[in-house]
Amino acid sequence: MSGFFKSSIGRKVAMALSAFFLMFFLIIHLAVNITSLFSADVFNEMSHFMGTNPLVQFALQPVLIFGVVFHFIMGFVLELRNKKAKGVAYAKNNGAANSTWMSRNMVYSGLVILAFLVLHFIDFWFPELNYKYIAVNPEDPTRYFHELQEKFIPVWRVAAYVIAFILLGLHLAHGFASSFQSLGASTIRQKTLQTFGKAYSIIIPLGFIVIALYHHFSHH
Amino acid sequence: MNLTLKIWRQKDSKSKGQMVDYKVTEISEHMSFLEMMDVLNEQLVNSGEEPVAFDHDCREGICGMCSMYINGEAHGPDRGVTTCQLHMRMFKDGDTITIEPFRAAAFPVIKDLVVDRMAFERIQQAGGYISVNTSGNTQDANSIPISKHAADEAMDAATCIGCGACVATCKNSSAMLFVGAKVSQFALLPQGQVEAADRVRNMVAQMDLEGFGNCTNTGACEIECPKGISLENIARMNRELMKSTVS
Numbered sequence: 001m002s003g004f005f006k007s008s009i010g011r012k013v014a015m016a017l018s019a020f021f022l023m024f025f026l027i028i029h030l031a032v033n034i035t036s037l038f039s040a041d042v043f044n045e046m047s048h049f050m051g052t053n054p055l056v057q058f059a060l061q062p063v064l065i066f067g068v069v070f071h072f073i074m075g076f077v078l079e080l081r082n083k084k085a086k087g088v089a090y091a092k093n094n095g096a097a098n099s100t101w102m103s104r105n106m107v108y109s110g111l112v113i114l115a116f117l118v119l120h121f122i123d124f125w126f127p128e129l130n131y132k133y134i135a136v137n138p139e140d141p142t143r144y145f146h147e148l149q150e151k152f153i154p155v156w157r158v159a160a161y162v163i164a165f166i167l168l169g170l171h172l173a174h175g176f177a178s179s180f181q182s183l184g185a186s187t188i189r190q191k192t193l194q195t196f197g198k199a200y201s202i203i204i205p206l207g208f209i210v211i212a213l214y215h216h217f218s219h220h
Numbered sequence: 221m222n223l224t225l226k227i228w229r230q231k232d233s234k235s236k237g238q239m240v241d242y243k244v245t246e247i248s249e250h251m252s253f254l255e256m257m258d259v260l261n262e263q264l265v266n267s268g269e270e271p272v273a274f275d276h277d278c279r280e281g282i283c284g285m286c287s288m289y290i291n292g293e294a295h296g297p298d299r300g301v302t303t304c305q306l307h308m309r310m311f312k313d314g315d316t317i318t319i320e321p322f323r324a325a326a327f328p329v330i331k332d333l334v335v336d337r338m339a340f341e342r343i344q345q346a347g348g349y350i351s352v353n354t355s356g357n358t359q360d361a362n363s364i365p366i367s368k369h370a371a372d373e374a375m376d377a378a379t380c381i382g383c384g385a386c387v388a389t390c391k392n393s394s395a396m397l398f399v400g401a402k403v404s405q406f407a408l409l410p411q412g413q414v415e416a417a418d419r420v421r422n423m424v425a426q427m428d429l430e431g432f433g434n435c436t437n438t439g440a441c442e443i444e445c446p447k448g449i450s451l452e453n454i455a456r457m458n459r460e461l462m463k464s465t466v467s
Contacts, residue, residue: 004465007424008394008434009458078434082392085433087325091226091239092318094292095391098443104391106436178437184459186452 011078016179018071023176023200025064030207037214040145047144051128072114079107102174109171116164123151152215161212165205172201221247221313225260227272228320230329233336237329239318249309253296254279254286256308273332279304281446284381287388288333289320294385294444302383302446322388326395326431337384339430340398344382346426347419348402350411370408377404379447386441386449392433397441399427400453407460417464424461 004010032050036043050056095104102109127147131137152158176197177190185193222245230237244260251259254276261271277285286303290296296306311317319333327335352358378401386397403420406412412419435454442451 004461007461008396008428008432009424009461011434012458013462078436082394082433082436085325085393085431086323086391087393088323090289090292090320090323091228092292092320093289095440097293097297098389098440099391099438103436103438174437181437181451181455182435182458184455184462186455190451190455 011074012182015071015074015078016182018067018074019175019179021063021067022071023172023179025067026204030204033211034207036145036148036211043148044142044144048139048141051132051144052139068117072110075107075110100174102170103178106171106174109167112164112167113171116160116168119157119160119164123157149215149219152212153219155216158212158216162209165208165212168208169201169205172204173198176200221249221308221311221315223247223256223311223314224316226316226318227333228329229272229332230321231331233328233330237332239320247308249307251308252279252304253288253290253306253308254304273330273334275334276304281305282381284383287322287335287337287384289322289388291318294322294388295383295446299443300446300448302381302385305446322384324384324387324393324432326393327384327387335384337382339432340382340384340395342430343395343399343423343426344402347415347422348406350406350415352411364410366409373452374405374408377401377408377449377453380405380445380449381447383446385444385446387432389440389444390433390435391438391440392436394435394441395427395430395432396435396454396457397445397449397451399423400455400457401449403457403460404453407456416460417467420457420460421464424457 005014032043032046035046124147152161177194180193181190222243225242225244226239227242228237229240242260242264244256244263247256247259254274257272257274264271275285275287277283279286281302281304284302286295288295288303290303290306295301295303296310298306298310321327321329321333321335322337324335326339327337330336380398380401382398384398387393387395390397403423406419407416437451437454439451442449
């Protein structure tokens with residue numbers, strides 16, 4: 001089995017499995033966030049559950065972080081290997097004639113998402129760790145909604161989030177169907193998967209964009 | 221028509237190459253691309269210059285010898301054809317055409333536009349065959365029932381001529397369309413299924429050893445393949461390798 005994951009196809013499969021996990025996580029994340037559009041109380045309740053439940057905090061969160069780190073490192077390792085496999089670059093290459101921009105630039109959309117994650121961790125995750133484990137503040141189940149609203153006051157942050165989500169959409173537009181192909185999904189099913197992939201890659205980022213814009217414009 | 225050609229010239233595998241400009245005149249639109257190259261070479265020989273080395277053999281799209289990366293595409297801008305089947309009517313008078321060798325670390329340049337594609341042969345030797353006793357008492361192939369669907373798909377996969385356009389086109393220089401086709405043509409048939417697990421393991425191991433890159437499913441190979449080999453073959457190879465790992 002370890003031999004399998006050392007092969008080129010094994011690495012594709014590993015990349016696809018981590019992608020599946022991250023795509024599932026995005027659905028959960030959006031489902032929680034979207035409640036902030038309708039009810040501050042529900043959002044606070046769900047955030048409090050996610051932030052304090054031991055299963056989420058100490059079992060799912062480490063798996064998530066491993067998944068993110070693995071996907072990024074594996075992505076860059078494969079990119080470097082692939083560059084080496086090409087050797088000399090073409091003087092003239094018409095990539096647009098046979099493939100989409102998204103499929104050829106996964107590493108760049110990935111880099112933007114990585115930069116976004118750094119900002120996102122500085123914005124939400126590090127303060128959260130500080131609040132709970134370093135400053136050891138008392139639990140306040142009502143604080144999450146206000147913290148969210150305050151973060152989306154500055155225009156620069158809203159703009160950065162929107163740009164990152166557009167790049168996330170482009171990354172998913174190729175990544176969704178691609179991960180199924182890596183796992184051996186037949187091309188007959190690929191047509192359906194591509195339709196699903198397109199819908200997913202629009203709906204998920206758009207959901208996050210709407211949330212960021214809503215809180216920016218609704219806060220007085 | 222009159223054309224400007226920008227061609228990769230490289231003395232041998234050790235030398236550093238460069239793009240060199242040439243002019244050709246009175247090219248008929250009915251000529252094939254290779255005939256146009258013949259005209260250029262005749263011109264070069266007559267003026268005492270070294271002709272441009274390029275691979276070719278059957279000149280009817282069967283042998284898989286001709287290569288060339290023309291104006292940024294393997295086998296040029298036309299679809300479903302090899303370079304020998306590409307006609308000059310695809311270009312306009314006054315055009316500048318860039319001609320490069322197929323690029324991949326696993327396909328080193330031997331001279332000018334000629335690359336060494338022996339890596340494909342070594343992958344084939346690793347498992348692209350069936351072990352059949354040919355002592356004279358071989359069973360009639362028609363006595364083995366095979367569904368029309370499987371036979372058609374195996375035949376489609378077997379039309380791969382091993383030209384290497386998939387590798388040349390792929391931004392990662394991945395050979396997975398080629399290996400996928402070679403794995404599939406046997407995996408789909410009862411005669412090939414006996415050795416299917418060893419075959420896919422050995423061929424994928426050899427492919428990795430040769431230094432081909434990793435497929436990222438851009439689909440460029442399928443579009444540029446002169447024989448229209450489908451991405452389905454890559455998916456099937458992935459399934460076959462996963463199956464061979466758990467079996």
